[in-house]
Amino acid sequence: MLYFRLRQERVASGWRNIGLAIVLSGLAFILINWGEPVAYTYFPPSPTITLSPTPSISPTITLSPTITLTATITDTPSVTDTPTITPTPFIPAAIEADFIAEVTPNPDAIFSPLTFGRGIDNDYQAVNPGTVFSNPIRRIVAVYSYDKMQDGVQWSVLWYRNGELLHYETAPWSGGTGGYGFVELDPGEAAWLPGDYEVQVFIGLEWIVVGRFVVEGEPNTATPTPAPSATNPPPATQIPSPTRFPSATPQPTLTRVPSNTAGPTSTRFPSRTPLPTDTKWPTVTPVSP
Structure with missing residues (x-):
């Protein structure tokens, strides 16, 4: 029973809140639409002076004289070398x-x-x-x-x-x-x-x-060593050319007479060498007994 009563009280409280919300919503709707005219009926507003704008003089634009540029003649070269842009590498x-x-x-x-x-x-x-x-x-x-x-x-x-x-x-x-x-x-x-x-x-x-x-940076450049200056050699002394002597007249050559040819010499034979004489041996002398 206790829980049943609590449930009934909660349901009744909820309905009351819903009804109060509906009443407040209706009151708000009435105030928005008819609240201001009703308030002006009991509290009339005092008139306020509306300021009218004064006319202002807008300045006029004065046109200034424009300067006319005199065209100058520029010598244009007949041939212009325009470098071609090659975004992709290629083989020449x-x-x-x-x-x-x-x-x-x-x-x-x-x-x-x-x-x-x-x-x-x-x-x-x-x-x-x-x-x-x-x-x-x-x-x-x-x-x-x-x-x-x-x-x-x-x-x-x-x-x-x-x-x-x-x-x-x-x-x-x-x-x-x-x-x-x-x-x-x-x-x-x-x-x-x-x-x-x-x-x-x-x-x-x-x-x-x-x-x-x-x-x-700049690269290393080898400084050249100055080469010694060439010394001019002394002028050559001219040697007098040899004087040609008159050529000798060839004399007749002497003809050699053949000399007597010596005959062969006789060859000596060796002399006979005498042989040594025989030496006599001693004779045996008999001995007496």
């Missing part, structure tokens, strides 16, 4: 004429990005790698890896400085299908001028990879 025709390979390149061949350094170690890694190098520089090496290549295809490497071709090499490929490789440029320390350098690698006529690096 002079280098293409050196192609000798007949193997068709594999379109799936790939090269890694170029890594630049001052040298290369035994593991085909660049020594002192970077993209900015300061003079003095002896050589620059570009290291790469590759895959799916074919022996015999034409491949080319082009070196540029500030857009000008410095060096190139093109030959049939002989490095196998995959691995590591490198190309280098060693023109001498005096040839590494400062600027922006670019290396382009091609397989056939197709551009494969491009790498860039910067050289800073």
Whole structure:
């Protein structure tokens, strides 16, 4: 019974709240629509003066005289050299004429990005790698890896400085299908001028990879040793030419008379040598008994 009464009280309280809400909503609706006129009936508003805007004089625009520019005649050159922008690297025709390979390149061949350094170690890694190098520089090496290549295809490497071709090499490929490789440029320390350098690698006529690096500072230039000036030799003393003597008249040669030939000398025979005489032996003397 106790819980039943509590439930009934809760239900009755809820209905009361709903009814109160409906009454307040209706009162609010009445006030919004008819509250202001009813209030003005009991509390009439006092009239307020409305300010009328005063007319303002707008300034007139005075047109200023325009300056007429006199056209000047500019000498236009008849021929204008307009550099053509080539966004994609290409093989110059002079280098293409050196192609000798007949193997068709594999379109799936790939090269890694170029890594630049001052040298290369035994593991085909660049020594002192970077993209900015300061003079003095002896050589620059570009290291790469590759895959799916074919022996015999034409491949080319082009070196540029500030857009000008410095060096190139093109030959049939002989490095196998995959691995590591490198190309280098060693023109001498005096040839590494400062600027922006670019290396382009091609397989056939197709551009494969491009790498860039910067050289800073002036290169070492060897000062030439002045050669000793040549000393003029003393003038040669002219030797008088020998005076020819009159040739001797050949005298008749004497004919030798043959000398008497000595006859052979007689050969002496050896003299007879006398033999020694026999020495007599002593006789035996008989002895008496």
